[in-house]
Amino acid sequence: MKSPPFDYVKVHRIDEALALLQQHGDAARILAGGQTLVATLNMRLSEPALLIDITGLDALRGIDRIGDRLRIGALTTHAAIEASALVAEHAPLLAQAAPHIAHRAIRNSGTWGGSIAYADPAAEWPCCLVALEGVIEVQGPSGLRRIPARDFFKDLYTTDLREDELVVAAEVPVADTTDWFAFDELARRHGDYAVAGVAVAARFDGVIAREVRLGFLGMGPIPLRTPRTEALLLGKALDAGTIEIALASLKAELDPLADLTHSGPTKRHLATVLTRRLLTAAHASRAALAV
Amino acid sequence: MTQHHSIDLTINGQRTQKHVQPRTHLVDFVRNEFDLKGSHLGCEQGVCGACTIEVNGKIVRGCLTLAVQADGCHVRTIEGLSADGDVRDLQDAFIRHAALQCGFCTPGMVMAAKELLETKPDATRAEVREWMSGNYCRCTGYHAIVDAICETLAQRAGRTPVEGKV
Numbered sequence: 001m002k003s004p005p006f007d008y009v010k011v012h013r014i015d016e017a018l019a020l021l022q023q024h025g026d027a028a029r030i031l032a033g034g035q036t037l038v039a040t041l042n043m044r045l046s047e048p049a050l051l052i053d054i055t056g057l058d059a060l061r062g063i064d065r066i067g068d069r070l071r072i073g074a075l076t077t078h079a080a081i082e083a084s085a086l087v088a089e090h091a092p093l094l095a096q097a098a099p100h101i102a103h104r105a106i107r108n109s110g111t112w113g114g115s116i117a118y119a120d121p122a123a124e125w126p127c128c129l130v131a132l133e134g135v136i137e138v139q140g141p142s143g144l145r146r147i148p149a150r151d152f153f154k155d156l157y158t159t160d161l162r163e164d165e166l167v168v169a170a171e172v173p174v175a176d177t178t179d180w181f182a183f184d185e186l187a188r189r190h191g192d193y194a195v196a197g198v199a200v201a202a203r204f205d206g207v208i209a210r211e212v213r214l215g216f217l218g219m220g221p222i223p224l225r226t227p228r229t230e231a232l233l234l235g236k237a238l239d240a241g242t243i244e245i246a247l248a249s250l251k252a253e254l255d256p257l258a259d260l261t262h263s264g265p266t267k268r269h270l271a272t273v274l275t276r277r278l279l280t281a282a283h284a285s286r287a288a289l290a291v
Numbered sequence: 292m293t294q295h296h297s298i299d300l301t302i303n304g305q306r307t308q309k310h311v312q313p314r315t316h317l318v319d320f321v322r323n324e325f326d327l328k329g330s331h332l333g334c335e336q337g338v339c340g341a342c343t344i345e346v347n348g349k350i351v352r353g354c355l356t357l358a359v360q361a362d363g364c365h366v367r368t369i370e371g372l373s374a375d376g377d378v379r380d381l382q383d384a385f386i387r388h389a390a391l392q393c394g395f396c397t398p399g400m401v402m403a404a405k406e407l408l409e410t411k412p413d414a415t416r417a418e419v420r421e422w423m424s425g426n427y428c429r430c431t432g433y434h435a436i437v438d439a440i441c442e443t444l445a446q447r448a449g450r451t452p453v454e455g456k457v
Contacts, residue, residue, distance in 0.1 A: 001335060002314070002319075002335075003314040003316070004314065005312065005313075005314050006313055006314055007294065007313065008296060008313030008357070008359055010359075010362075031357075031360075034355055034356065034357065034360070035337060035352070035355055038316065038337075038354075038355040038356070038357065039335075039336045039337050039355055041314070042316070042335045042336060042354065042355075043335075043336060051313065051357075053359070053360065055360065079349070099421075102337075102425070103340070103424065103425025104350065104403065104406060104407075104422060104425060105340065105343050105350045105351050105352050105403065105425060106337060106352060106355070106425070108349040108350060108351050109351050109352070109355065109356065189424065190421055190424040191424050191425055
């Protein structure tokens, strides 16, 4: 369908964007990659009066290592993250997740900040940020706020971002040599919104897991961690027996609602399938290093 | 309420200036203002890939790109890509393999495949399938399309294409 009419303005300074957001409130929408917004408009699910195009804000673009953090600007496209040598080296979880986002043409336009601000429950970046314990930086009339990922994603399509604020960047910790990462998701067709997905961020001492973080997408309104399950993996080698004990806990810790295509129990089952795959791969990888 | 915005862009190598409504997306713009009917609309939601078009050298969903966002950009449609000859070998392979029937998906398929040829010259058959999964075809069953792309990759690399059953 065709979008309803709206006004459009392209801003060249962030304070222009913030002023417009304050002035128009809910009648305005931020346009960056537009891969969610324009689809929403084309389906007439939303009828904003004004689109504020922020793609001219070059300061919001870029990937930089700042000490022990990797900072990714909000306007950085999914494709740029996918192709980045800095990301491959310092945040390999993101490099693994990027190819799962929709399809190439969408990744060429869609942005890191857009995915984070929209907070779709099946989105890859919010799940990765929760697993990596990243920090989201937002700017509003009262200045900059830095919000830990676990506090940023609050409910379905709901974040801590206020109506007059803009996501400007998000940071993740730089990977260590003892870190191991993996991401996988399951969808009915490649590129569909995922039915279940998991991000594993683990730190090892040889084959022994010293820290394990499991981030799940598609298991609830926001990306979820499973601390009780994570605790069962600490100080252990992730052999088959340990994994099965953890998966039994996972089945109790996850309680997803059904979505359009899958029941709650099926989604939970798929989460365990993915977790088993990734933890098994983690162990194999660490065991191979020990040889 | 909606003003017309003036945009200045290059389409298939031709510099041009037009007035557009903000809500007009890039495919409607090229089809209606320039009679470039090769870019198609299937879903207008970004899932079918029939609208795939090139902006500043990269493929995008034309239905999810506002024409106003193309201000200052280089846009290339299937007509321009075809005229430039960049993928003559791919287009020949499509014909040889009967990789099109009604042709509705074909411009999008060729656009998407072009970026694969450019960025992943060593793509395996599985990688080609994954890359092209963003473009839907209702006629061919896809195998002929994948065959044509794999053959083009192989020819460009100077090797024999690997026959795939799937």
